[in-house]
Amino acid sequence: MLLLLLKNTSDFVAAEIILYLVMHILLIGNGERLRETQRKLAGVQAIIHVNQRPSTAYQIIIDLDFDEVPNRLAQYALLKDTLVILGTVQQQLAAIVHSYNKPVQCHLAALNALATFINRKLWEISLYNATDEPILEQRLKALGIEYRVVNDRVGMVTPRIVCMIINEACYTVQEGTASMIDIDNAMKLGTRYPHGPFEWADKIGVADVYKTLYALYHDTYDERYKICPMLKTYYLKQQRFYA
Numbered sequence: 130m131l132l133l134l135l136k137n138t139s140d141f142v143a144a145e146i147i148l149y150l151v152m153h154i155l156l157i158g159n160g161e162r163l164r165e166t167q168r169k170l171a172g173v174q175a176i177i178h179v180n181q182r183p184s185t186a187y188q189i190i191i192d193l194d195f196d197e198v199p200n201r202l203a204q205y206a207l208l209k210d211t212l213v214i215l216g217t218v219q220q221q222l223a224a225i226v227h228s229y230n231k232p233v234q235c236h237l238a239a240l241n242a243l244a245t246f247i248n249r250k251l252w253e254i255s256l257y258n259a260t261d262e263p264i265l266e267q268r269l270k271a272l273g274i275e276y277r278v279v280n281d282r283v284g285m286v287t288p289r290i291v292c293m294i295i296n297e298a299c300y301t302v303q304e305g306t307a308s309m310i311d312i313d314n315a316m317k318l319g320t321r322y323p324h325g326p327f328e329w330a331d332k333i334g335v336a337d338v339y340k341t342l343y344a345l346y347h348d349t350y351d352e353r354y355k356i357c358p359m360l361k362t363y364y365l366k367q368q369r370f371y372a
Contacts, residue, residue: 151176152271153186157201158193158242161334162216165247166193173272185211189268192216193242196340199225208235212261212268214254216242218288219344222257222281236261241285243341245324245332252276253285283348284341291329292341292354298326299357309370327370330360339364 152175156166163179170177183190183204190208192201193216202225205213213235222239238261241253254276256262262278269276279286298312313325330338339361345354363370
């Protein structure tokens with residue numbers, strides 16, 4: 130929160146300068162991803178709005194739910210000086226813009242916005258145009274956010290790996306080789322993962338794991354991403370792995 134105490138006319142000038150320097154950010158989303166983003170941005174020098182109408186008043190717009198509402202690109206495309214960060218790992222930016230089939234004038238990026246990946250040291254980001262990297266660097270650096278640019282691909286890097294591990298863990302349980310709790314403990318103790326595959330799936334959301342793997346398989350037709358029937362059943366029943 131920014132608090133300005135104005136005593137005289139010169140203070141109004143100072144206040145105007147401060148407001149110019151402070152970045153305005155619009156967050157669009159709900160649920161755990163929104164809460165995690167708010168925790169990540171807590172304390173940054175910015176004025177943060179949530180679920181307001183997109184406009185040129187914002188230097189950065191972060192749409193955390195873009196995978197669920199992909200037609201929202203039409204609201205952002207003409208915001209010329211705005212850095213628009215789409216929370217999508219299930220779609221390639223090039224494919225999104227191709228489907229939109231109109232000029233995109235905003236600075237367009239994608240963020241790995243799956244739950245558990247936002248409030249971390251590094252943001253995983255891809256760009257539609259590599260020429261937008263100076264804008265990305267300038268604005269995220271101003272917020273103190275570190276990031277790593279990855280290729281514009283479905284699944285990015287980390288979601289691709291983690292979801293594949295979760296899927297393999299499902300095959301292992303389905304075949305009766307080990308229990309969910311045994312696999313979770315082994316992964317945490319043996320590989321120092323922050324969560325076991327099934328714990329991680331529950332935190333990310335089983336639906337998001339399923340949809341990411343579905344998108345990966347239909348993008349690559351790589352057997353590594355072919356969804357385990359056990360995972361599909363939990364998705365269809367809208368169940369968590371641990372009650």
